[in-house]
Amino acid sequence: MAGFRNALPLIIFLAIGFAAPLLAVIGYSFMPERSFGLLHPPTLENYAAIFNGNSYISFGWSLLLAVLTVAFLALICYPIAYGLARVFGPWAPVITLLFTIPLFVSENVRLYGWLLFFIKNGVLLGTLKSVFGLELESWLFTRPMILLGMVYVYVPFMLFPMTLGVSMVPNETREAALDLGATRWQVFREVELPLSMPGIVIGFLLTFVLAVGAIAEAKILGGQTVIPITHDIEIAFTYAQNWPLGAALAVLLMLVVGILVLFVLRRFDLDAVLGRR
Amino acid sequence: MSQRPAILVLKNLTKSFGKFNAVDGVDLDIADGEFFTIVGPSGSGKTTMIRMLAGMEPATSGDIILRGERINDVPANRRPTCMVFQSLALFPHRTVGENIEFPLKIRGVPPAARKEKALALLRQLRLPESYYGKSVLKCSGGERQRVALARALAFDPEILFFDEPLSAIDYKLRKTLEKELKDIHRETGKTFIYITHSLEEAMVMSDRIGVMRAGKLVQVGTPNEIYSAPRDKFVSEFMGDVNVIPVSLAGGKLISASFDRSFTPPGLPDGFASGHLVIRPEYMRFLDSPDDAENSLSGRLYNEYALGSRIQYQIRAGDHVFIVEKLRQQAPALDLDQSVLIGWDAKDSVLVRD
Numbered sequence: 353m354a355g356f357r358n359a360l361p362l363i364i365f366l367a368i369g370f371a372a373p374l375l376a377v378i379g380y381s382f383m384p385e386r387s388f389g390l391l392h393p394p395t396l397e398n399y400a401a402i403f404n405g406n407s408y409i410s411f412g413w414s415l416l417l418a419v420l421t422v423a424f425l426a427l428i429c430y431p432i433a434y435g436l437a438r439v440f441g442p443w444a445p446v447i448t449l450l451f452t453i454p455l456f457v458s459e460n461v462r463l464y465g466w467l468l469f470f471i472k473n474g475v476l477l478g479t480l481k482s483v484f485g486l487e488l489e490s491w492l493f494t495r496p497m498i499l500l501g502m503v504y505v506y507v508p509f510m511l512f513p514m515t516l517g518v519s520m521v522p523n524e525t526r527e528a529a530l531d532l533g534a535t536r537w538q539v540f541r542e543v544e545l546p547l548s549m550p551g552i553v554i555g556f557l558l559t560f561v562l563a564v565g566a567i568a569e570a571k572i573l574g575g576q577t578v579i580p581i582t583h584d585i586e587i588a589f590t591y592a593q594n595w596p597l598g599a600a601l602a603v604l605l606m607l608v609v610g611i612l613v614l615f616v617l618r619r620f621d622l623d624a625v626l627g628r629r
Numbered sequence: 630m631s632q633r634p635a636i637l638v639l640k641n642l643t644k645s646f647g648k649f650n651a652v653d654g655v656d657l658d659i660a661d662g663e664f665f666t667i668v669g670p671s672g673s674g675k676t677t678m679i680r681m682l683a684g685m686e687p688a689t690s691g692d693i694i695l696r697g698e699r700i701n702d703v704p705a706n707r708r709p710t711c712m713v714f715q716s717l718a719l720f721p722h723r724t725v726g727e728n729i730e731f732p733l734k735i736r737g738v739p740p741a742a743r744k745e746k747a748l749a750l751l752r753q754l755r756l757p758e759s760y761y762g763k764s765v766l767k768c769s770g771g772e773r774q775r776v777a778l779a780r781a782l783a784f785d786p787e788i789l790f791f792d793e794p795l796s797a798i799d800y801k802l803r804k805t806l807e808k809e810l811k812d813i814h815r816e817t818g819k820t821f822i823y824i825t826h827s828l829e830e831a832m833v834m835s836d837r838i839g840v841m842r843a844g845k846l847v848q849v850g851t852p853n854e855i856y857s858a859p860r861d862k863f864v865s866e867f868m869g870d871v872n873v874i875p876v877s878l879a880g881g882k883l884i885s886a887s888f889d890r891s892f893t894p895p896g897l898p899d900g901f902a903s904g905h906l907v908i909r910p911e912y913m914r915f916l917d918s919p920d921d922a923e924n925s926l927s928g929r930l931y932n933e934y935a936l937g938s939r940i941q942y943q944i945r946a947g948d949h950v951f952i953v954e955k956l957r958q959q960a961p962a963l964d965l966d967q968s969v970l971i972g973w974d975a976k977d978s979v980l981v982r983d
């Protein structure tokens with residue numbers, strides 16, 4: 353009972369700050385089109401509109417971009433994480449700091465930085481033109497550019513959990529595997545990878561959930577070549593003034609992401625890989 | 630032991646970290662099938678030494694020769710040797726069976742044959758076969774020891790290294806495991822090289838012991854040789870409680886400055902000038918008269934301790950505290966501060982250099 357009393361302030365805070373807005377969004381998703389109150393008789397027409405329309409394209413892009421982002425981040429971050437945990441020694445904190453510093457600058461500002469770097473007559477192309485006389489098409493407003501922006505923005509969210517995962521592998525288990533005849537590759541596959549899995553899975557989940565909700569990269573670097581689902585939601589809530597439709601889209605996004613995350617968590621029982629079985 | 634061929638020969642083996650020699654010019658022959666223990670205090674270089682032998686640490690200079698072949702440059706995963714780590718280094722994400730089968734899996738042994746071998750090793754190490762599917766994290770300390778040993782045996786190494794695997798285990802279980810390890814050594818006939826900081830542990834198991842100090846092997850011998858003829862004060866004190874009297878040679882007599890008298894030596898080594906007279910506590914006797922032993926001293930009983938089967942007495946004589954140990958049945962009843970006469974025969978003492 354004392355436990356409940358002590359937890360009560362936090363429960364109230366979470367109820368107001370976390371549960372209430374979510375419930376409001378879920379409530380709105382069942383309201384008639386373009387209505388602004390929560391007291392209308394509930395209807396499924398928003399969901400029907402979504403399933404009859406072409407929102408699946410935006411859903412598809414968001415999920416595809418998120419999956420690709422996670423895949424590229426995994427390939428890029430594992431070697432760096434390995435280096436930070438095992439190779440760089442006294443330089444690891446310096447490099448960690450260099451990866452952290454960009455987080456102090458707003459994501460939008462950094463993306464506009466990339467825009468200035470890649471834009472026609474900008475830092476890269478302007479220099480190439482004036483110094484070498486090379487005139488190239490800008491890569492801005494293409495799909496790979498969106499991916500580049502997303503990978504760039506979410507590096508720390510993959511790198512840090514991964515580094516933690518790699519540093520959790522006791523060095524003696526590596527040595528023992530080697531001593532028992534394993535090749536370097538076998539040590540990696542049989543010991544290092546499975547033992548660093550908790551950090552890797554957390555990195556995957558974190559970056560996937562963030563990337564699926566990304567919007568600025570497609571807007572700024574993609575120039576609306578791609579409309580991710582988050583952009584659709586924003587349009588519904590703003591220009592279109594159709595809150596119920598936006599709410600229904602948001603609920604569907606939460607469902608899709610939630611189901612995927614639960615699926616991954618079930619596949620990789622974090623407790624089991626952490627050794628708490 | 631000496632007629633068996635040497636399996637491992639170390640020649641002037643050295644490991645330097647900067648200017649510091651962790652292992653300093655070690656020469657050693659280890660016979661095939663021998664249980665050899667390297668014993669030394671922490672920081673003596675024994676762990677560095679065994680890591681070089683297992684291939685986890687490159688030697689700075691010198692040779693490691695396995696069956697006539699220099700293996701300095703052979704990496705750990707290609708050496709036919711295997712190590713049981715102090716931490717055991719079991720794979721926590723694998724079951725007992727998977728841990729034991731690991732070296733076989735690496736070699737591409739088919740699953741059925743692997744399982745058969747793993748179950749045979751479980752039986753050999755007195756673990757129930759039902760442990761095959763058990764998580765290693767659910768095993769007790771002693772069970773993990775056995776799993777680690779089974780995994781190393783599954784590798785079928787020519788030499789098994791042990792890096793203080795029993796140091797974190799409680800006394801009673803350690804004693805059991807020491808004996809089991811010696812039994813396993815006998816059953817497998819493999820060469821075991823064991824390191825520990827406990828000479829007592831080394832005594833129980835080893836065919837031969839090498840005492841290490843500051844990167845050098847100061848004495849190599851059978852447990853009996855080390856016990857009865859320690860080469861210097863360090864080795865004698867490493868054995869546990871001993872009585873040590875600083876002595877020097879003057880006018881053909883062995884003089885103790887602190888007692889201002891001479892003692893009858895067990896025989897003087899050539900060129901001996903000064904050193905220590907070492908007498909083990911069980912060789913010390915309580916005397917009725919000074920004539921009952923070749924050397925005698927009077928003192929007072931300071932305290933006594935019951936050590937299970939033995940009683941240990943601390944006797945103050947001058948500035949020295951002497952230790953006398955007697956079997957419980959033969960222990961005299963003494964009062965604290967009672968005057969006693971203690972002594973020993975020259976043959977029961979050892980004269981060591983500094």
